[in-house]
Amino acid sequence: MASVAKLPRPTEMAHRLLSERIQEGDTVVDATVGNGHDTLFLANCVGENGHVIGFDLQAGAIEKTRKRTGNRPNITLHQAGHETLDDFIAEPIAAITFNLGYLPGGDKNLITDKESTLTALKKSVAFLEPGGLLTVVAYIGHEGGPEEGEAVSDWASSLDQDNFSVARYEFQNQRNSPPFLLAIEKRM
Ligand SMILES: C[S@@+](CC[C@H](N)C(=O)[O-])C[C@H]1O[C@@H](n2cnc3c(N)ncnc32)[C@H](O)[C@@H]1O
Incomplete structure (x- = not known):
């Protein structure tokens, strides 16, 4: 019998969509670098001629990401809130990823707001x-998560259809408030 297919988790689905979209040499943003998994993934997608700009509020997250990515020259990390990203970015960006919630293994009180x-x-x-x-991967299992998830989903749903395509991916029958993915494409 063929091996049983396994539906991708929201984080895996985000990577699939991003890897289809990102070209070598692109500039992309990781808005929540955390432990650096997404940053490393993005750095591999854009290659050495591309650029990943990463943000996190926590010094520990910046440090972990630096270690995980081996200080690659195509990554610039800012210990700053992603809400200030316009202080650091001037050029058009090919892809931006948010992974909301708290840092796994870190302070569970320091969550996205x-x-x-x-x-x-x-x-x-x-x-x-x-x-x-x-x-955007939104987690709704922690305090404040459902409100944040709903606000993000409402905002995404309200984006003008002539300018954006918005899709949502989530497991429908999973226990314990599973996360969901929003994918927002700016139309050509
Ligand atoms: C779920 S973790 C990210 C996981 C990460 N993408 C990875 O691959 O390991 C969420 C991160 O968002 C960070 N964060 C919380 N508020 C933030 C803000 N306003 N700006 C940037 N990062 C923030 C937290 O410090 C935490 O590290």
Whole structure:
């Protein structure tokens, strides 16, 4: 018998969509670098001629990401809130990824916050180049998570269809409030 297919988790689906979209040499943003898994993935997608710009509030997250990615020259990390990304970015961006919630293995009280997340998302779509992709993985199992997830989903649903395509991916029958993925494409 053929091996049993396994549906991708939201984080895996985000990587699939991002890897289809990102070209070598692109400039992309990791809005929540955390332990650096997404940053490393993005750095591999854009290659040595591309650029990954990463943000996190926590010094520990920046340090872990630096270690995981081996200080590659195509990665620039900022210990700053993603809601200030317009202080650091001037050029159009091919892809931006958000992985909300708390740092696995870190301080569970330091979580992304509904208001700053919305500010950052609104600024992010303005920087996306035509055809660019924004992904958001939202976790709704921790305190504040459901409110943040709902606010992000409501905002994404309200984006003008002539300018953006918005899709949502999630498991429908999983216990314990599973995360969901929003994929937002800026139309050409
Ligand atoms: C779920 S973790 C990210 C996981 C990460 N993408 C990875 O691959 O390991 C969420 C991160 O968002 C960070 N964070 C919280 N608020 C933030 C903000 N306003 N700006 C940037 N990062 C923030 C937290 O410090 C935490 O490291």
